[in-house]
Amino acid sequence: MKAVGVIVEYNPFHNGHAFHLQAARQASEADVVIAVMSGNFLQRGEPALVSKWHRTRMALLGGVDIVFELPYRFATQKAETFANGSVSILDAAGCEFLCFGSESGDLTSFLRTIEYLEKNQVSYNVNIKSIMNTGVSYPKALSLSFQQLADSENYLDLSKPNNILGFQYIKAIKHQKSSVRPITVQRKNANYHDEHFTSETIASATSIRKALFSTENGKESIGQFIPESTYQLLKAYFNDYGVFHQWENYWKLLQFRLLQTSPEELRNIYEIEEGLENRFLAAALVSNNFKEFMEKIKTKRYTWTRLQRTCVHLLTNTKKAEMVSDTEKATYLRLLGMTKNGKEYLNKMKSQFSLPLISKLSACKQKDILPDIKASRIYSLAVPNPLKSELLSREYKQPPIYIE
Amino acid sequence: MKAVGVIVEYNPFHNGHAFHLQAARQASEADVVIAVMSGNFLQRGEPALVSKWHRTRMALLGGVDIVFELPYRFATQKAETFANGSVSILDAAGCEFLCFGSESGDLTSFLRTIEYLEKNQVSYNVNIKSIMNTGVSYPKALSLSFQQLADSENYLDLSKPNNILGFQYIKAIKHQKSSVRPITVQRKNANYHDEHFTSETIASATSIRKALFSTENGKESIGQFIPESTYQLLKAYFNDYGVFHQWENYWKLLQFRLLQTSPEELRNIYEIEEGLENRFLAAALVSNNFKEFMEKIKTKRYTWTRLQRTCVHLLTNTKKAEMVSDTEKATYLRLLGMTKNGKEYLNKMKSQFSLPLISKLSACKQKDILPDIKASRIYSLAVPNPLKSELLSREYKQPPIYIE
Numbered sequence: 001m002k003a004v005g006v007i008v009e010y011n012p013f014h015n016g017h018a019f020h021l022q023a024a025r026q027a028s029e030a031d032v033v034i035a036v037m038s039g040n041f042l043q044r045g046e047p048a049l050v051s052k053w054h055r056t057r058m059a060l061l062g063g064v065d066i067v068f069e070l071p072y073r074f075a076t077q078k079a080e081t082f083a084n085g086s087v088s089i090l091d092a093a094g095c096e097f098l099c100f101g102s103e104s105g106d107l108t109s110f111l112r113t114i115e116y117l118e119k120n121q122v123s124y125n126v127n128i129k130s131i132m133n134t135g136v137s138y139p140k141a142l143s144l145s146f147q148q149l150a151d152s153e154n155y156l157d158l159s160k161p162n163n164i165l166g167f168q169y170i171k172a173i174k175h176q177k178s179s180v181r182p183i184t185v186q187r188k189n190a191n192y193h194d195e196h197f198t199s200e201t202i203a204s205a206t207s208i209r210k211a212l213f214s215t216e217n218g219k220e221s222i223g224q225f226i227p228e229s230t231y232q233l234l235k236a237y238f239n240d241y242g243v244f245h246q247w248e249n250y251w252k253l254l255q256f257r258l259l260q261t262s263p264e265e266l267r268n269i270y271e272i273e274e275g276l277e278n279r280f281l282a283a284a285l286v287s288n289n290f291k292e293f294m295e296k297i298k299t300k301r302y303t304w305t306r307l308q309r310t311c312v313h314l315l316t317n318t319k320k321a322e323m324v325s326d327t328e329k330a331t332y333l334r335l336l337g338m339t340k341n342g343k344e345y346l347n348k349m350k351s352q353f354s355l356p357l358i359s360k361l362s363a364c365k366q367k368d369i370l371p372d373i374k375a376s377r378i379y380s381l382a383v384p385n386p387l388k389s390e391l392l393s394r395e396y397k398q399p400p401i402y403i404e
Numbered sequence: 405m406k407a408v409g410v411i412v413e414y415n416p417f418h419n420g421h422a423f424h425l426q427a428a429r430q431a432s433e434a435d436v437v438i439a440v441m442s443g444n445f446l447q448r449g450e451p452a453l454v455s456k457w458h459r460t461r462m463a464l465l466g467g468v469d470i471v472f473e474l475p476y477r478f479a480t481q482k483a484e485t486f487a488n489g490s491v492s493i494l495d496a497a498g499c500e501f502l503c504f505g506s507e508s509g510d511l512t513s514f515l516r517t518i519e520y521l522e523k524n525q526v527s528y529n530v531n532i533k534s535i536m537n538t539g540v541s542y543p544k545a546l547s548l549s550f551q552q553l554a555d556s557e558n559y560l561d562l563s564k565p566n567n568i569l570g571f572q573y574i575k576a577i578k579h580q581k582s583s584v585r586p587i588t589v590q591r592k593n594a595n596y597h598d599e600h601f602t603s604e605t606i607a608s609a610t611s612i613r614k615a616l617f618s619t620e621n622g623k624e625s626i627g628q629f630i631p632e633s634t635y636q637l638l639k640a641y642f643n644d645y646g647v648f649h650q651w652e653n654y655w656k657l658l659q660f661r662l663l664q665t666s667p668e669e670l671r672n673i674y675e676i677e678e679g680l681e682n683r684f685l686a687a688a689l690v691s692n693n694f695k696e697f698m699e700k701i702k703t704k705r706y707t708w709t710r711l712q713r714t715c716v717h718l719l720t721n722t723k724k725a726e727m728v729s730d731t732e733k734a735t736y737l738r739l740l741g742m743t744k745n746g747k748e749y750l751n752k753m754k755s756q757f758s759l760p761l762i763s764k765l766s767a768c769k770q771k772d773i774l775p776d777i778k779a780s781r782i783y784s785l786a787v788p789n790p791l792k793s794e795l796l797s798r799e800y801k802q803p804p805i806y807i808e
Contacts, residue, residue, distance in 0.1 A: 235778075250784070256657045257664075259781045259796075260721040262774075285781075285796055288789045317664040370666075377663040377689075381656070385692045394688055 001345050004030035004097040005090030005180065006064070007083075007169065011039045011048050011060035011209065012234060014226045016101075016188060016202045021063035024099035024233035025186040031063040032345045036089045037336065038377035039372055040245075041316070042083050045308025047245040047341040047379055050207060050237040051391065053398055057336040060403045065342030067363035067401075068093065069334040072371040076309050078138070078164075081326040083168035084176070088329035089105070094356040098180050100169055105186025110163075113146075113156040120149055137303045139164070156220045161186060163275040176329065201225060212244055241383045241391065249382035250315055251290040257314055258284035270323045271310040276302075283321050292386070316378050322371060331368045337401030353358040357399050405671045405749050408434035408501040409494030409584065410468070411487075415452050415613065417462035418630045420592060420606045422506075423508045425467035428503035428591040434474065436469040436749045439719070441542040442479035443776055444649075444783035445720070447486050447602040449712025451649040452612060453781055454641040455795065457802055460741040465633035469746030471805075472497065480713050482542070485730040487572035488580070492733035496783065502584050504573055504751060507564040511592025513573050514567075517550075517560040524553055524778040526527045526640045534723075538672045566591060569763050576761070580733065605629060609753040615647055643796065645787045651712070653786035654719055655694040661718055662688035674727045675714040680706075694738045720779050735805040741805030 010017060021033055037059060040053045048055060056067045074085025085305055090098055106111070117124055128144035132138065143158040148262060152392035158162050170182050188202050203225040211221050212234075223231055258266075276297075283296035290311075297307055312318075312393055333355050338346060350357055358364045360403050361373070380391040408428050414421060414513050423438055441463065443456045452459060460471045478489025481636050494502055508514065521528055531549035536542065547563045567649050592606050606627040615625050615639075627635055642648060662670075662685055672682035680701075688698035694715075701711055716722075742750060754761055762768045765777070777799055784795040 168688070203674045253657065256660070256782070256785055260661075260778065261721070265721075279420070286793060288793060289470075315664070374664065379658055381663070387690060389690060 001027070001031045001348060002032050002344060003093070003095045004028035004048075004183075004348075005034045005036065005093070005095035006099055006338060007070075007086040007090070008035050008064075009048070009205070010059055010062075011042060011044050011052065011056045011205050012055065012226060013062045013230045014205060014208055015064055016204070018227060019188055019202070020099075020101050020185060024097075024183070024293075025063075027185065028097040028099060030097060032341055033063060034066045034068065034090060034324065034342075034345075035059055035064040036068045036070045036086045038070045039072060039375060041072065041076050041312050043075060043077070043079075043309075044305040045076065045310070045312050046247060047250065047312075047382065049212070049244045050234065051379065051394075052133045052336060054237050055231050056401050057403070058227075058230045058233050060339050060342075060401060061233075062139055062227055062336050065339045066093070066195050066345065067336040067338070067371065069336050071330060071332075071334070071368070071376045072318075073322070073368070074330065076312050077323075078300050078306070079164055079168045079328070080171075081174045081324065081328075084184070084326060084328065085324070085330050086181065087169055087172040087178060087332060088176060089355075091176065091180050092330065093333055093355055094349050094352060095180050097183050098167045098169060098173070098184065098234055100162070101184040101187040102166040102184045103187060104156055104161045104166075107182060107184050109154070109156045110182070110184065112154060113158070114170060114174070116149075116155060124149060135300050137301060137306065139303055141306065142297055143298065150382060179392065180261070187213050203332075213246060222304065224265060228302075240256055241387050242386070243382055245379065245382050247290040247311075250378075251293070253378075253381060254290070255287070255293075256313055257317075266314075269310070269318050270313040270318050270320050271306070272314075279391075280310075291329045316371070316375050318371060318374075330355065332366050333357045334369065334372065335400045336404070339403050343402070354381050361396050405431065405752060406574060407436045407497070407499045407749060408432035408587075409440065409497070409755060411474075411490040411494070411501055411569075411705070412439050412463070412465055412468075413452070413609070414459045414466075415609050416441075416454065416630065417459065417466045417634045418607060418609060418612055422466050422631060423606070424503075424505050424591055424781050426631060427466075428587070430588045431589065432501040432503060436745055437447050437467060437743045438472065438494060438497055438499055438746075438749075439463055439468040440474045440490045442474045443476060445480050445716050447479060447483075447713075448653060448709040449480065449482070449545065449714070449716050451654065451786065452583070453616070453650075454625060454638065455646045455649075455783065455798075456685045456740060456780075457798065457805060458637050458641050460805050461807070462631075462637050463652065464733050464741050464746075464805060465476045465637075466631055469743045470497070471740040473740050475734060475736075475738070475772070475778065476722075476779045477726070477772070478734065480716050481727070482710070482730070483568055483572045485728065485732075486571065487500045487576045488730060488732065489728070489734050491573055491580060491582060491584065492761075493575040493737060495580065495584050496757055497751050498583050498733065498756060502573060503564070503587040503589060503605050504570045505591040506566045506588045507591060508560055508567050508568040508570075511588050513558070513560050514570060514586070514588065514706060516558060516569075516589060517579075518560070518574060518578070520553075520559060521550070522729060522773050528553060541655055541703050542726075543707055543709065553584055554644070560764065562707035572650060579731065585692050620688050630766055645791050647786055647788070648655075649783065649786050651694040651715075654782075655697070655781075655798060656696070657658070657785060658698075658719055659688050659691070660686045660723075670718075673714070674717040674722050675710070680714065684714075718744075720775070720782050722775060722778075735759060736768075736770050737761045738776065739774065739804045743807050747806070763799050 024129055040048050042048055059067050068089055070086055128141045131141040131144050146158045173180055208222050263277045266272050279297050283293050287293035376395040380388055383391050406515035444452050445454055463471050472493055474490055532545045535545040535548050550562045577584055614624050667681045671678050683701050687697050780799040785794055787795050
């Protein structure tokens, strides 16, 4: 059986994602689609709208056959590390292809760009450093540095978020000497960061979340942009748990954590660097909510998402020593769910997987999985009693979701 | 000017306290009454009903002339350490007397008991150890061990909470070779732990708090047991901040702290010993509130108050290395408030104080005071926005309360 991999967050799963899955299947002629999906905290440093279990169900009902969890140690990282972890999982699970959406849609421009940068690596890195010295953020410096070097028409536009991710996926494939073959499809009608609806059926997850949070009948207004299954699952989640998770639900915990911790101790937290601890502490004392706090700590030097990720690590108490470097690979495959078709693939292929398959947490001895367990516990704390306990215990009790 | 010291918590200040102050003044013939008062967290391991500023005002309006804060590092400790810190402050502030309430009311029985125990220290300690080996708590073992040794009629009843405290005050005076002279007055009509009202005007703070929390018009039902000034201050606090602080207000923070922390890291917290960390973690996962949590962690081995104090240290993230041993003395005098009479005493006597006097936190360079600042910040987190910020900043901005 032939598998195509996709790297996703599904926050939430929408029509654009369904289109991407169809295109992936078509372009690869694969029998199964394997998704590696972030768990409860996401790459932009936010809690997912609904838990990974509900998002797994959305994925399976939307066209994915197997969902593996991208471990916390990769999911809440910059694009490079995120890509490395994701690619290593798809590779270990025997994917022949990786299909990603991009603004470019042209694989040769990715390959040309990577080749060009490899040739000019020294001057590229010198450029990045000197641009960062002017006080701008790392991702911004990457794209500016590239613009200074290359004749942009022949190369990738590295200021676009999905181009950046795709670029990192292909780099990861190269560095890991993986046999996975990249395919890219052009994204349809919506930009990653769009905050407003611009098409009739395709909208960015950002604009869908914004609608969910900002209007009283948010769930109604997004109906046209998401499959019916997503709609029902979102509704069920809100009915059951009374919340769509967002940073404000965790603000009091973050503030408490900052106020109880000394600057010295804060410096052990992943991504607390260069005096950030004092900036965070001062802002925590005078902020009434997460938004106020973020506005107080924001500088040109760090992107909003980089700072949000740091806040996630504070919330989960993740130390520098616990995180992976940007060249490390995943060490396990955590199965979150599968369809009948996916199960068949697993039964046939799992003996050839290059990483241990974890489907039952109670039987798992992997120490590496502890950050995922902790992240799920902290994630649950946004849910009111007594359902909090139910969600807290789910991490252990929930078997992989199965859909016939 | 002659000063008599009292050691208090005033949670809240009630008629029994007023009686104690009158008796102290009478017995000592002192010109001023100096109180050393616990800050926002108390010896039984609980947040104070209202902040230390409001309790200071109650004290000054109730007959105290000067209020010093008993630092967190002494206030949230077992009787011995609590007593040592308190006595060292009264001594440093030039008190000639220390007047304490006790069930006994007879100073000679205290002195006789201490003398007896000093003579029989070896067998007393052997007894304590062997009794603790049967699984009972340390305070219980102290009193049982003593009962086994002494002919109880001639000695102090060391099962009574105020006798125990008084006993520790006198021991502290001896060990510190302090010139402070102890006086004891018999407590009137109410026992320390009474949960119900048994007299017409005197009630224990425990029963007053119980009434405040359990009845809708709690403030009305306690009127007869507290001075009008306390009544007005309690009412004002509730109107301003919307809360009487209790453990349940901090439960979510405690649960979060436990769920984000590894057992190894928990073992650095003061009083987390002998596998308590695993017991705490397991209970945090399945408890819906603080009471449920406490019932799950309670064992014969530890008293309820000992476990509550451990929870306070978890909340304030107080490490083993930050706390004092049971023979250490205070290193500063933090002035919380004074009357006109108290001010006169301070002006005349402060040059002779053996410890630095802190009245403005912004001018203070003492590192030892950091735990008090942190405790106040954490205490504020029970107050809803936007008043939380006001209370948070008070620790720095509030000058000593002054009453003409």
